[in-house]
Amino acid sequence: MNPANIIYCLSKLFDVDLNSSKREISQSELKISKSVAEIINTLVGSDQFNYEDEITLDLINELPDYYDEINVIETNDDGNDADDEWDDKENLKEHYIPNTYSIEFMKEVVDFADAKDSSGKRRRSWKTVKHRYRSLPDQNYISRFRKYLSQQGTKRQKTQNIDQIVYKKFLNAREQFLPMHDIDIQRWALQAAKEMNLDEFEASHFWLATFKNRHGICSRKITNIVTKREISNFDDIKKSEEEFLEKFRQLSRKYSSKEILNTDQVGIEKELHSTRTLSFQGEKKTFGRVSSKNATTHSYTIQPTISLDGRVIGPMFLCLQETNGRMGDIVKRHLFEPKNVVITCSSSGKLTNSLVKYWRDKVLVPSIGKKTLLLSDSWTGQNDNSIYQDLKSVGKAVHRIQIPPKTTSDIQPLDKYFNRQIKNLAKKLYNRVALDQLDINLHERNNIIKLVSLIHNQISAPIFKNMILYSWFASGYLKKDPSPFKNVNDVCFPNSTTYQICQTNHCDESAFITCSWCSTKLCFNHFFIQYHFHG
Numbered sequence: 001m002n003p004a005n006i007i008y009c010l011s012k013l014f015d016v017d018l019n020s021s022k023r024e025i026s027q028s029e030l031k032i033s034k035s036v037a038e039i040i041n042t043l044v045g046s047d048q049f050n051y052e053d054e055i056t057l058d059l060i061n062e063l064p065d066y067y068d069e070i071n072v073i074e075t076n077d078d079g080n081d082a083d084d085e086w087d088d089k090e091n092l093k094e095h096y097i098p099n100t101y102s103i104e105f106m107k108e109v110v111d112f113a114d115a116k117d118s119s120g121k122r123r124r125s126w127k128t129v130k131h132r133y134r135s136l137p138d139q140n141y142i143s144r145f146r147k148y149l150s151q152q153g154t155k156r157q158k159t160q161n162i163d164q165i166v167y168k169k170f171l172n173a174r175e176q177f178l179p180m181h182d183i184d185i186q187r188w189a190l191q192a193a194k195e196m197n198l199d200e201f202e203a204s205h206f207w208l209a210t211f212k213n214r215h216g217i218c219s220r221k222i223t224n225i226v227t228k229r230e231i232s233n234f235d236d237i238k239k240s241e242e243e244f245l246e247k248f249r250q251l252s253r254k255y256s257s258k259e260i261l262n263t264d265q266v267g268i269e270k271e272l273h274s275t276r277t278l279s280f281q282g283e284k285k286t287f288g289r290v291s292s293k294n295a296t297t298h299s300y301t302i303q304p305t306i307s308l309d310g311r312v313i314g315p316m317f318l319c320l321q322e323t324n325g326r327m328g329d330i331v332k333r334h335l336f337e338p339k340n341v342v343i344t345c346s347s348s349g350k351l352t353n354s355l356v357k358y359w360r361d362k363v364l365v366p367s368i369g370k371k372t373l374l375l376s377d378s379w380t381g382q383n384d385n386s387i388y389q390d391l392k393s394v395g396k397a398v399h400r401i402q403i404p405p406k407t408t409s410d411i412q413p414l415d416k417y418f419n420r421q422i423k424n425l426a427k428k429l430y431n432r433v434a435l436d437q438l439d440i441n442l443h444e445r446n447n448i449i450k451l452v453s454l455i456h457n458q459i460s461a462p463i464f465k466n467m468i469l470y471s472w473f474a475s476g477y478l479k480k481d482p483s484p485f486k487n488v489n490d491v492c493f494p495n496s497t498t499y500q501i502c503q504t505n506h507c508d509e510s511a512f513i514t515c516s517w518c519s520t521k522l523c524f525n526h527f528f529i530q531y532h533f534h535g
Contacts, residue, residue, distance in 0.1 A: 003040055006040055101145070106149055109129070109136070109141075109145055112124065112129060113142050126139040126142075158198045162189050162193055163211060166192060167211075170185065170188075177231060185203075185212075187203075189207070189211075224409060241407045244407070247401065248375070248401065251373060251399065252308075252373060255371065255373045258307050258311070259307075259372050260307060260308035260372075260375070261306065261307050261368070261373070261375065262306055262413045262472075263374065263375075264304070264376065264415060264419065266419050267301055268299055268300060268426060270442075299349050300318065300448060301349055302319075302422070302452055303316070303317035303319075303359060303363070304316055304456070305364070308478070310482075311460075311465070311468065312456070312459060313367050315339070315342050315362075316340060316452055316453070317341075317342050317359045317363050318343050318449065319344050319346055320345040320346075320349060320445060320449075321345065321347070321348060321349030335446065335449070336446040336449045338449065338453035340453055340535070341453045342363050352381060353384070355381075357387060364398070368398070370395060370396065371398075371399075372397070372399070373399050374388070374401070375401055376402065376403065377402070377408050378402055378403065378405045388400050410475065410476075411476055411477075413468075413472045416471050416475045417470060417474055418467070418468060421488045422459060424488050425455045425458065425459065428513070429442065430442055440528075440529075450531060453531075454531070457533050457534055458515070458516045458517075459488070461516035461534075463486060464485075464486070466482040466485030466486075467485045470482050492513050493513065494514060497512075497513065497514050498510075502522055503521045503522070504520065504526040504530075505526075507525075507526060509525065511523060515527075515534070
């Protein structure tokens with residue numbers, strides 16, 4: 001493509017003799033020529049180009065009879081326009097919308113232009129209308145506005161209205177915690193389009209994707225189930241949260257951050273399994289294999305404790321599920337007993353009132369100083385305040401405050417973030433055993449203990465201090481956000497681990513985990529079987 005030929009063609013189109021004598025060139029002409037030159041250079045350097053045109057409001061050649069200036073201009077006795085009051089700058093209303101005009105603006109312009117006096121004549125000229133609405137480039141826009149209003153707006157405006165209507169329905173549904181899916185969004189959009197007589201609107205997948213992206217909507221797993229009655233009580237629940245946080249702020253002034261603790265029970269299935277997997281498109285059923293279905297429905301309980309200064313406090317409390325709620329002598333003799341796990345049992349694998357006292361004596365008391373502010377939930381087994389009053393005899397003062405019912409997902413630090421990291425670590429171990437078909441029974445008693453010990457050891461590393469602080473911050477107890485921080489995936493399972501080999505004893509197995517203490521890449525054998533423990 002030759003630029004000289006393009007310039008020659010332009011001279012013919014404009015009937016300009018390029019050989020004529022030079023004329024004085026203005027700055028505007030020079031600026032326009034530079035812009036045209038840039039366009040030509042772009043086209044010359046391109047292999048291909050597309051030419052597109054857009055439809056928009058613009059001038060037309062013929063003016064409608066309605067706006068014949070001779071017919072509509074009226075004057076007062078003093079010769080001024082009938083509505084010269086609009087000359088006052090304080091009353092000037094100028095609407096300028098670069099790409100479109102709103103329905104409200106169009107209606108306002110038409111109403112102003114169509115206003116009539118007592119004799120039924122139109123009061124205002126185009127000059128007067130233009131003076132008030134200076135964004136109107138031409139008086140033909142009045143006719144177009146009238147047409148658009150009769151059609152309930154332009155196609156673009158109708159589409160925008162559909163967006164607003166659907167988003168309002170979406171917000172209303174989520175405020176009531178009602179589940180919805182893509183098809184519901186599309187159905188609402190089609191209903192709105194039908195009411196607006198926008199028959200060509202299809203609520204396509206592209207429109208749906210654009211709508212979801214614009215409003216930050218995505219598909220999420222439902223993690224909490226609530227009833228309609230609970231929804232109606234949300235104001236009361238929110239009030240109880242605020243009152244508890246205020247109570248905490250008053251009490252916490254008497255304690256240092258290391259003296260403020262949160263403890264919570266976490267139920268873990270004996271065999272955790274992933275609920276998602278890569279598989280083939282179009283398959284009717286997607287199966288996931290486990291070693292024992294019974295192990296996926298029976299659980300054991302762990303009870304971690306964290307402090308407001310970002311530490312894991314004391315050993316992990318572990319309650320195993322044992323027949324009749326007790327271990328036999330043979331079991332006890334062969335029991336794996338790591339120093340960072342206090343082991344007990346019950347017939348259900350859940351804690352009982354008596355086991356709370358056992359936790360107090362074996363976990364809490366050895367791990368605290370003279371005074372402690374303890375936050376725990378409303379589980380009835382730990383509601384007896386006498387449990388902690390008995391500690392005065394050993395020189396310990398524990399003030400327990402109860403987190404209100406129905407609020408733990410919002411204001412219990414362990415529930416807010418920390419407990420998920422524990423389960424994430426456990427699930428990684430279970431998944432590796434299943435995927436590599438390792439001959440290890442992770443729901444066997446000693447393997448459960450070893451797993452809990454290693455999880456507690458890993459998550460107690462100093463690198464997770466800010467993560468623990470974030471659990472407190474996200475729950476409303478800290479004002480300063482400790483972000484950025486690293487969680488379990490960032491520290492123990494970074495992407496680099498997936499293609500590196502174990503760094504222990506010249507092992508050539510692929511790495512499974514990065515130790516949160518020493519940053520060593522470890523295969524499953526050297527981490528779990530060989531029991532990679534720090535401290």
